[in-house]
Amino acid sequence: MPVQKVNDSSDLDAKVPAHLQRTAITGLTVTSDPSHRCVKARVVHKGPVISCAQKDGIEMLRAEIREEDLPQSTTEHTSINVIFFGTLAKDFSQSVRQGDVVLLADFTIKKSPSFLRDKRHPCQLEMDGNDACVYVCPSAAPSQGPSCSEAKYTYVPLNNLKHKTVVNVYGVVTFFKQPFPSKGSDYCSTLKITDQSDVKVSCSIFSKKLEDHPVIFRVGDIIRLHRFKTEIFNDSMTLLNTYGWSAVTFDGIIDSPVDPRTSSKSFHFGESDKNTVQELRQWAASQSLISNDPTVSLSSVHPGMYFDLTCQLLAKAVMDSRCILLKVWDGTKCEHPLLNVAVASDALEGESTVAKDRMNLTANVLVYDNHMEAAQDLKPGTFLRFYNLRSLLQRAPDQQPDQAEHLSFHLHGGTTYGRGLRSLPAGSPELQSLKSVLENHVDLDEYDEVNDGTLLEIWYTPPEAVVLPNDEEPDGEADTAHSYTVRTCEHNTQQLTLARVKRSTPPLSCHVRARVKKYHPQQLYQCLKLFCSKCKTMKDVPDDGAVAKVFRESARENQPCDEQWAATSSASSREAGRTISMHISKDMVGQSTHMQLIFVEGTTLDEICVLSRDYKNLVPVRSENGRMALMDLTAPFLFSGDKRYYGCKRCSLNTFENHVFTGVETYDGQAVAEALGVQLMRYGLLIQFELDDGTDTLEALLWENAEKFFHVSAVDASGSQDLQDKIQTIIDTIQPPQSSLEERPWLDLCLSVYTVKDNNINKVCYQITDSEIREE
Numbered sequence: 001m002p003v004q005k006v007n008d009s010s011d012l013d014a015k016v017p018a019h020l021q022r023t024a025i026t027g028l029t030v031t032s033d034p035s036h037r038c039v040k041a042r043v044v045h046k047g048p049v050i051s052c053a054q055k056d057g058i059e060m061l062r063a064e065i066r067e068e069d070l071p072q073s074t075t076e077h078t079s080i081n082v083i084f085f086g087t088l089a090k091d092f093s094q095s096v097r098q099g100d101v102v103l104l105a106d107f108t109i110k111k112s113p114s115f116l117r118d119k120r121h122p123c124q125l126e127m128d129g130n131d132a133c134v135y136v137c138p139s140a141a142p143s144q145g146p147s148c149s150e151a152k153y154t155y156v157p158l159n160n161l162k163h164k165t166v167v168n169v170y171g172v173v174t175f176f177k178q179p180f181p182s183k184g185s186d187y188c189s190t191l192k193i194t195d196q197s198d199v200k201v202s203c204s205i206f207s208k209k210l211e212d213h214p215v216i217f218r219v220g221d222i223i224r225l226h227r228f229k230t231e232i233f234n235d236s237m238t239l240l241n242t243y244g245w246s247a248v249t250f251d252g253i254i255d256s257p258v259d260p261r262t263s264s265k266s267f268h269f270g271e272s273d274k275n276t277v278q279e280l281r282q283w284a285a286s287q288s289l290i291s292n293d294p295t296v297s298l299s300s301v302h303p304g305m306y307f308d309l310t311c312q313l314l315a316k317a318v319m320d321s322r323c324i325l326l327k328v329w330d331g332t333k334c335e336h337p338l339l340n341v342a343v344a345s346d347a348l349e350g351e352s353t354v355a356k357d358r359m360n361l362t363a364n365v366l367v368y369d370n371h372m373e374a375a376q377d378l379k380p381g382t383f384l385r386f387y388n389l390r391s392l393l394q395r396a397p398d399q400q401p402d403q404a405e406h407l408s409f410h411l412h413g414g415t416t417y418g419r420g421l422r423s424l425p426a427g428s429p430e431l432q433s434l435k436s437v438l439e440n441h442v443d444l445d446e447y448d449e450v451n452d453g454t455l456l457e458i459w460y461t462p463p464e465a466v467v468l469p470n471d472e473e474p475d476g477e478a479d480t481a482h483s484y485t486v487r488t489c490e491h492n493t494q495q496l497t498l499a500r501v502k503r504s505t506p507p508l509s510c511h512v513r514a515r516v517k518k519y520h521p522q523q524l525y526q527c528l529k530l531f532c533s534k535c536k537t538m539k540d541v542p543d544d545g546a547v548a549k550v551f552r553e554s555a556r557e558n559q560p561c562d563e564q565w566a567a568t569s570s571a572s573s574r575e576a577g578r579t580i581s582m583h584i585s586k587d588m589v590g591q592s593t594h595m596q597l598i599f600v601e602g603t604t605l606d607e608i609c610v611l612s613r614d615y616k617n618l619v620p621v622r623s624e625n626g627r628m629a630l631m632d633l634t635a636p637f638l639f640s641g642d643k644r645y646y647g648c649k650r651c652s653l654n655t656f657e658n659h660v661f662t663g664v665e666t667y668d669g670q671a672v673a674e675a676l677g678v679q680l681m682r683y684g685l686l687i688q689f690e691l692d693d694g695t696d697t698l699e700a701l702l703w704e705n706a707e708k709f710f711h712v713s714a715v716d717a718s719g720s721q722d723l724q725d726k727i728q729t730i731i732d733t734i735q736p737p738q739s740s741l742e743e744r745p746w747l748d749l750c751l752s753v754y755t756v757k758d759n760n761i762n763k764v765c766y767q768i769t770d771s772e773i774r775e776e
Helices: 009-014 087-095 271-286 354-358 369-376 429-439 476-480 498-503 544-557 605-611 669-676 706-710 714-718 721-734
Strands: 037-046 050-052 058-066 079-085 101-105 108-111 123-127 133-137 166-181 187-194 200-207 222-233 236-250 306-320 323-329 363-368 383-394 406-411 420-424 485-487 508-520 528-531 538-540 566-572 579-585 598-601 618-624 627-630 638-640 643-647 680-685 687-692 697-702 747-758 761-769 771-773
Touching: 009 101, 009 133, 037 079, 050 605, 058 087, 079 087, 087 133, 166 200, 166 236, 166 271, 166 369, 166 420, 200 222, 222 271, 306 363, 306 369, 306 429, 323 369, 363 369, 369 420, 498 508, 498 697, 508 721, 528 714, 544 605, 544 618, 605 618, 605 638, 638 669, 643 669, 643 714, 669 680, 680 706, 680 714, 706 721, 706 771, 714 721, 747 771
Parallel strands: 079 123, 200 236, 363 406, 485 747, 598 618, 697 761
Antiparallel strands: 037 058, 037 101, 050 058, 058 079, 101 133, 108 123, 166 187, 166 222, 187 200, 222 236, 306 323, 306 383, 323 363, 383 406, 383 420, 485 771, 508 687, 508 747, 528 538, 528 680, 566 579, 579 598, 618 627, 618 638, 638 643, 643 680, 687 697, 747 761
16 A cells, blocks of 8 residues: 555544554564554654665665654654555655654564664554555644744844733843743743843743743853733733743854744744744843853852852762752863762662763752752653752762862742753754763873763772682572582682671682672663774663764765775765765776675765675765864774674774775784774673672672673674574573572572772772573
């Protein structure tokens, strides 16, 4: 069935056959019966039509759809990949645009092979055959966005406002408060605006829904108000919202995109509105109403300041009924020692911040009273801004009187001077500089730590040592029960209880028998890490969204390069004006494609993934001053079949050290990295287990021994869904979902105990070594 269009989003629901039930994307599983289900969502990405080798060259198209009508608290698995085959792929490509709303029915549900990379839904939908149904509502439909026709609105300058009239106005925000609960049932926003008349007017907005309030990020934003009533209050003109009111805001920075910010699905925005916004931006800039840097970085904070802070949330914990802790950072290092607020690990939501705490990068912000509601809705990873945040010197409870006080941060109750906080959209232009700092924070002078805060000094190899005699016995079941693991060490030592291990003096190697109480990270795709053996940097494998962005930017700005040592062939892409170039060393011409090292220029991520099925070694490149250069190392420097190889940004030279790539019998990641001047980052698996044997518990890392433990190569697992499933199956066997501790299997483990320095204090660490899953 071809793609069918409807005029309004509500018409999509009318198209649903009576036997079908609309299902949320978050509720889909591999075992769901799709025969009686349909989904409705917005298209957020649409790829090109390509040939599918696995289906005898049939045409296919991959799209990403995202569900929107969900509770605010729902953030996981709201996006899902959809694969269209055959004529349906062509129809979808020609009829559907990014931003359109679609309704899909008669699909099949399969496991997504890219789940661990793109962090979307673990399933994917496949649309194939004559029964597959696609209905689409174009995003340009009047009910879905700004009106395309020029509606007749009259805007009154602020110096011409008359008492008790209903008006439409434009203005530049000079002061604002985030929405706060009023004495009634509404939330209230207050702000002051001005325009070219240089008159300042106060505005008050009352609404029960937080999402209806204007989205203002900083002084200098432009705001448009429709249907506001003028009143005289304390001898000054004031604007109040009336029935049918609306508010639309815009970034006030010159040359930034004129993108309306509003929760309304139907609003007018024409060319005259765009001109008005640009005129107000120019005027505001000439009046110095907009600061280029509205916030202060942590590196500039000193005691006693009130300031605005733009940052990223790492973790949070509720302290009591009136206070919540937000652990944030902006990638800069404060000159003063920062207070570390103690909180139980099981009370902390988000990533551990131990490594960043040690580097004085984490600000512990205590948020009080009326701001708690907004703080509790924040998710770790969110970008946010504090307004009127206060810094104070304070002693930790365990500090001695003669020790220096640490800097603490407090967002007190009330809204005086605009005090508050709000999340910022990840795509906001204001966040580009912050993201750049966070991505490059390895360049900080004292950065020699692993980025992952769940461990300390994990690259340190635990020493071998003699174990003390055993003087305690665990329960009888631990001695006789079948173990799910075996030890592969040659130690001839007695088995110790965890209680005895924790009392022993490191360095120590010992045998233990215990069960897994819990493990971290819970999302197993996060256990796959990239590790640089040179600078000891560790980071998560970049998701496909970040990698695709690097490819898009490179392809958009690309100009073909000409290298004397290379033979070049070109092909037109599906996008007008963009050319894909493939370069190989002239010495390799005529060799098997499996022996060639091919440099690909001007391609997207989707396209190079398709090419990697037929060409074994692909190096994505860009043109720089007419010469070939590597792409930003956020992206892989080598595609080899399903495997991707990454380089360390800090240690790589990013130059071609050898332009003649001959004499190499096998191109593996290391050989290509050396030829390109790249410091190869190796894949590794990192998991932290909390072990329990009935006498005590302790947290042990699985890192150096992880591949042997799971009988899985980390680099192979990075490109294989089957191997990722194998790891998940093993974890589910070690700690079956919904099981009690007594129902879990015993593990025979070899444990190394060692110490590392943490702020000049010896910290005892535990790591699982020489142990592996028993293969039946």
